Amino acid sequence: MGNLFQKWSDTSLVLRIVMGIILGAVLAVAFPSATWLAMLGTLFVGALKAVAPILVFVLVINALTSHVSGQKTNMKGIVFLYLFATFIAGAVGVIAAKLFPVKLTFKEVEADLQPPENVWGVMETLLNNIVSNPVDALINANYIGILAWAIVLGLALKAASSTTKTVITNLSEAVSKVVHWVINLAPFGIIGIMYNTIVTSGFGELKHYGTLIIILVGSMLLIALVINPIIVFVVARRNPYPLVWASLRESGLTALFTRSSAANIPVNMELCEKLGLDKNTYAMSIPLGATINMAGAAVTISVLTMSAAYTLDVHVDIATAIILMVVTAISAAGASGVPGGSLLLIPLACGLIGIPNDLAVQVIGVGLIISVVQDSCETALNSSSDVVFTATAEYAAERKK
Template sequence: MTKKMNLGLIPKIIAAIILGVLIGKFTPEAVVRIFVTFGSIFGNFLGFIIPLIIIGFVAAGIAELGSGAGKLLGITVFIAYGFTLISGFFGFSVGKMLLPSIVENSSLTNISSQAKDLAPYFTVKIPAMMEVTTALIFAFLLGLGISATQSKTLKSIADEFQNIISKTIAKIIIPLLPLYILGIFANMTFTGKATTVFSVFWKVFIIIIACHFIMISLQFTLGCILNKKNVFKCLKIQVKGYLTALGTQSSAATIPVNLECSEKIGITKGIREFVIPLGATIHMSGSTITITMCAMAVTMLNNKPVDLASFSGFIAMLGVSLVAAPGVPGGCVMAALGVLKSILGFSEPMLGLMIALYIAQDSFGTACNISGDQAVAMIVDKISKGMKKEEKSEEKLSA
């Protein structure tokens, strides 16, 4: 028996981009419009499922966090969300300094001013069941309500619905993504926009990866200072976890290796076994940097303003929307589609471009996420030890 070769998502995305460029360059308009028609239908389906993704993952994620309520849970969530916010604003600051010159120096600055996109042969309207903002509020209320009431029935329903959405992403959306991206790049090549995108985004990716390394270094430095550890030694230990995440593209799949790294770093057993798996779900520093900077670049390419007010709200909501993001490659950008659309006003083509650009280097964001989990664990470990000392002091005083 011969083994069936199964290409990973990134090779498929790269192949789709190359094919899209070739189709857009060397085939007639009639052929390109076939792929544009598929992209239009798929894009409408994405618009339909975005609110359901938000409800499925945000509600279940919040409910899951609340089920183990306690001081350490609250502290861990606070630190993880804090790191995510800091990472988002760090990415925004770097992007504000460097991206304008990159976009302005491209040969064709504004892709929205170039030739209009080809129209599909026909469209299939698939209206969403609710607005994205409505879905977010409903997800918050449902998740917090389940956490407060500890309803096993509602918790089970939320988990099952999350499972349905996860399977929809894994079995329908992810397999069809390469064809969708092929259509996007065929359209962009035919209308002359692909050159601009390629000339901008290879530079953006270099900046993003550099930001990842800076953020990991800062997080580890803080954790090591608090615990009086050698930061270079700890970073060297974490290389194994980073490379594993780079290869698997999955925070969940990297948990066993990350726990091993955590043990070598010297984090208390109970803390590492609690924080590392939880951090894989709630700490998204690398993904937040990537999504924020890609969103800024796409916004600039479409000649839209990049202002602190709108991106502040976007980053704050992004940290919540990525909680319990689907455990599939590109899951974070799928969970972010709602806030990209509702807060930044992204159109369907802009969302499609975001998906392609994010997934092309998703593994680097994942590797940054799981590396930062170690820093979160180190800080929580230090706080936990401090709390135990206080408890012992109180016991001595009461005795």
């Protein structure tokens, strides 16, 4: 048994996850009534979501308390890359929807949805999250609030004694070890997630929106495999694909099934450590990226909005399209601060081009139908890009030395 466990541990995590995907699909077909298998996925995602807020809080405090004065981080460059890439993603979505127009079939939305009324509503939510109660932020996984309080406490503890700093460091290492244990359970979690997806959702309804799904996924693949590599090459002046493939393989694959950027924070942290990146930087950039680096969300918002415009015969000129790209980027950056994520921000973009709110809300219904594919690919792009741009900024800084 010991040898079997050692062999399992020595096997690549990615290979183990692929085995989990295959096994989950086989079990769903062979034993559709064994619903207890879905619990494996629920427990795994729950464990990741539970440990992620503590991990971010402790790592950021540790990074700031142990930071040596004069030592540079790459946060400015990373934030710029996050925002620039999100804007470009919005542009890709608008262009793709223009080139391949799709007519939507509107359906009433049964869920109790409360889309924000305007962009200021999104920004107001983000600002309120910054000043939220720290305990409440940890309980509700409000990463903007967690990051803000961790920075404040980290700066305050810079003057603490070496003993206190050692305790913080030890706590950081302990939490990181727990995260490592949880991530190693990923293959079992994937079995449950894959099983539940096939048994409960199926893909029957998706046939009606095959073209729309292809446009969304195609746009996201274009960003992941072409746009992001170009950005990496221009900024870091190195072959981008080893970094891009590693990020998609180890971060994107997990995010594809967990469908949660927050749950994928521990995975990204571990990948950054494997890549040898500066812990002082990625301890802040990864949780921040889970909040504002939303290329996948920008694609979703822009494609669905443009499809709604085409369906309703609303003309969108070049100037309006550019404004739509900007609004999409701002809205996407605030997606995680709004219950329901990117889909609930579609009415903001629709309102910009004169689509009534009652029809705009029905676009959300279309998004909910295709969310099995759309949300999975969106999260995979968002989360893997966090690692790509964190590494890119560090590589660029090293090149300038």
